[in-house]
Amino acid sequence: MRTAYHEKLAELSEQIGQMCGLAAAAIDNATQALLRADLSLAERVISDHSQMVEMSVAAERSAVTLLALQQPVAGELRTIFGSSQIVADVDRMGALAVHVAKIARLRHPRHAVPAEVDGCFAEMGRVAVELATRAQEVLRSGDPDKAAGLRGDDDVMDDLYRDLLTVVMDRNWAHGVPAAVDAAFLGRFYERFADHAVEIGRRVVFEVTGALPVEQEVSTY
Amino acid sequence: MRTAYHEKLAELSEQIGQMCGLAAAAIDNATQALLRADLSLAERVISDHSQMVEMSVAAERSAVTLLALQQPVAGELRTIFGSSQIVADVDRMGALAVHVAKIARLRHPRHAVPAEVDGCFAEMGRVAVELATRAQEVLRSGDPDKAAGLRGDDDVMDDLYRDLLTVVMDRNWAHGVPAAVDAAFLGRFYERFADHAVEIGRRVVFEVTGALPVEQEVSTY
Numbered sequence: 253m254r255t256a257y258h259e260k261l262a263e264l265s266e267q268i269g270q271m272c273g274l275a276a277a278a279i280d281n282a283t284q285a286l287l288r289a290d291l292s293l294a295e296r297v298i299s300d301h302s303q304m305v306e307m308s309v310a311a312e313r314s315a316v317t318l319l320a321l322q323q324p325v326a327g328e329l330r331t332i333f334g335s336s337q338i339v340a341d342v343d344r345m346g347a348l349a350v351h352v353a354k355i356a357r358l359r360h361p362r363h364a365v366p367a368e369v370d371g372c373f374a375e376m377g378r379v380a381v382e383l384a385t386r387a388q389e390v391l392r393s394g395d396p397d398k399a400a401g402l403r404g405d406d407d408v409m410d411d412l413y414r415d416l417l418t419v420v421m422d423r424n425w426a427h428g429v430p431a432a433v434d435a436a437f438l439g440r441f442y443e444r445f446a447d448h449a450v451e452i453g454r455r456v457v458f459e460v461t462g463a464l465p466v467e468q469e470v471s472t473y
Numbered sequence: 474m475r476t477a478y479h480e481k482l483a484e485l486s487e488q489i490g491q492m493c494g495l496a497a498a499a500i501d502n503a504t505q506a507l508l509r510a511d512l513s514l515a516e517r518v519i520s521d522h523s524q525m526v527e528m529s530v531a532a533e534r535s536a537v538t539l540l541a542l543q544q545p546v547a548g549e550l551r552t553i554f555g556s557s558q559i560v561a562d563v564d565r566m567g568a569l570a571v572h573v574a575k576i577a578r579l580r581h582p583r584h585a586v587p588a589e590v591d592g593c594f595a596e597m598g599r600v601a602v603e604l605a606t607r608a609q610e611v612l613r614s615g616d617p618d619k620a621a622g623l624r625g626d627d628d629v630m631d632d633l634y635r636d637l638l639t640v641v642m643d644r645n646w647a648h649g650v651p652a653a654v655d656a657a658f659l660g661r662f663y664e665r666f667a668d669h670a671v672e673i674g675r676r677v678v679f680e681v682t683g684a685l686p687v688e689q690e691v692s693t694y
Binding site: 315316319320329330333336337340417420421425429430432433436437440 | 557657
């Protein structure tokens with residue numbers, strides 16, 4: 253009985269790991285759709301999101317069922333509780349990838365962002381995929397050191413975001429207000445995506461050690 | 474013993490309700506700080522946020538303790554589980570109020586937003602306070618009809634946000650890119666604040682009825 257319970261717990265973790273994989277694929281495709289003004293790829297990111305939503309609802313139900321199934325011990329309680337919060341984070345990562353895809357779709361057939369900031373978005377996309385993949389690994393391994401390592405990637409993302417805003421807000425920006433607002437929002441979506449990946453690492457550390465690391469600093473934007 | 478348990482549950486709800494009250498006060502003060510370019514008020518919103526963070530950590534711990542205390546029945550499980558997710562929503566509402574205050578502080582002594590959109594932000598601030606206050610009432614009453622009513626206010630917020638973006642993106646916008654980006658981000662902070670209040674209503678409905686209402690449409694921005 254106890255073993256069946258642990259199997260179900262492991263299943264839930266695996267399910268959430270798969271959601272992380274979906275989030276990584278979604279932000280990767282969304283970035284390509286953005287950089288190539290690829291409408292069909294943008295549409296795919298948007299329609300694929302329904303799978304993430306279904307998995308998220310299923311994972312949340314599994315967590316409640318697990319709690320009801322048997323009196324869990326303290327460590328398991330933390331795991332189940334944390335799982336539900338991690339589901340919310342991954343779900344949000346998927347939604348942010350959809351936000352990126354929707355801007356690509358909205359501006360099609362034009363490119364949503366001027367070529368001047370393409371390099372920045374390509375790099376933000378790369379770091380976002382890296383973060384989601386790392387979060388997936390951390391979920392599987394439960395390794396607190398790897399979880400803490402997510403912060404390094406997040407710092408890179410923060411720097412990219414800051415650089416982007418500097419370019420956009422500069423008086424030499426020659427692409428007008430709508431492109432500036434698009435670029436600023438897009439940058440924020442990547443930055444938030446990264447924050448949620450870090451939050452997953454924070455949750456894993458909490459599950460493993462019982463200590464919740466200090467929350468990240470609230471950024472101005 | 475059972476009664477003590479229920480008392481602790483009620484205490485947790487009350488604690489989360491108080492957090493909603495803090496979020497309402499925070500967004501109210503942040504809006505005033507923004508509209509009046511009031512630095513000391515902006516600073517107060519930012520420093521007051523530590524109280525919200527403390528309450529949030531305490532509420533989360535209470536929820537885990539409640540789960541561990543005694544085998545809860547299905548309805549109670551949902552309540553405790555939902556509480557933890559509501560804590561995350563209120564926490565985020567507080568953080569969004571801080572975001573508004575930080576832009577007011579960053580642009581001081583200038584006004585962060587041009588007088589042209591003051592009316593829009595005053596209205597967004599009013600609706601945000603209304604939503605946080607309603608969410609607090611819903612948490613206290615557990616009334617699913619009132620929870621569903623949050624959506625009406627959220628529609629008003631969505632309209633205000635759309636109107637704001639139309640003004641900002643218009644070719645007649647005469648205030649430059651940085652003011653446009655500030656205004657667009659600020660608008661999004663209010664819109665997200667409203668979404669989290671609606672999410673709280675959705676969670677309360679889940680707790681009361683066991684059915685999770687369909688998630689809101691993901692907006693483009």
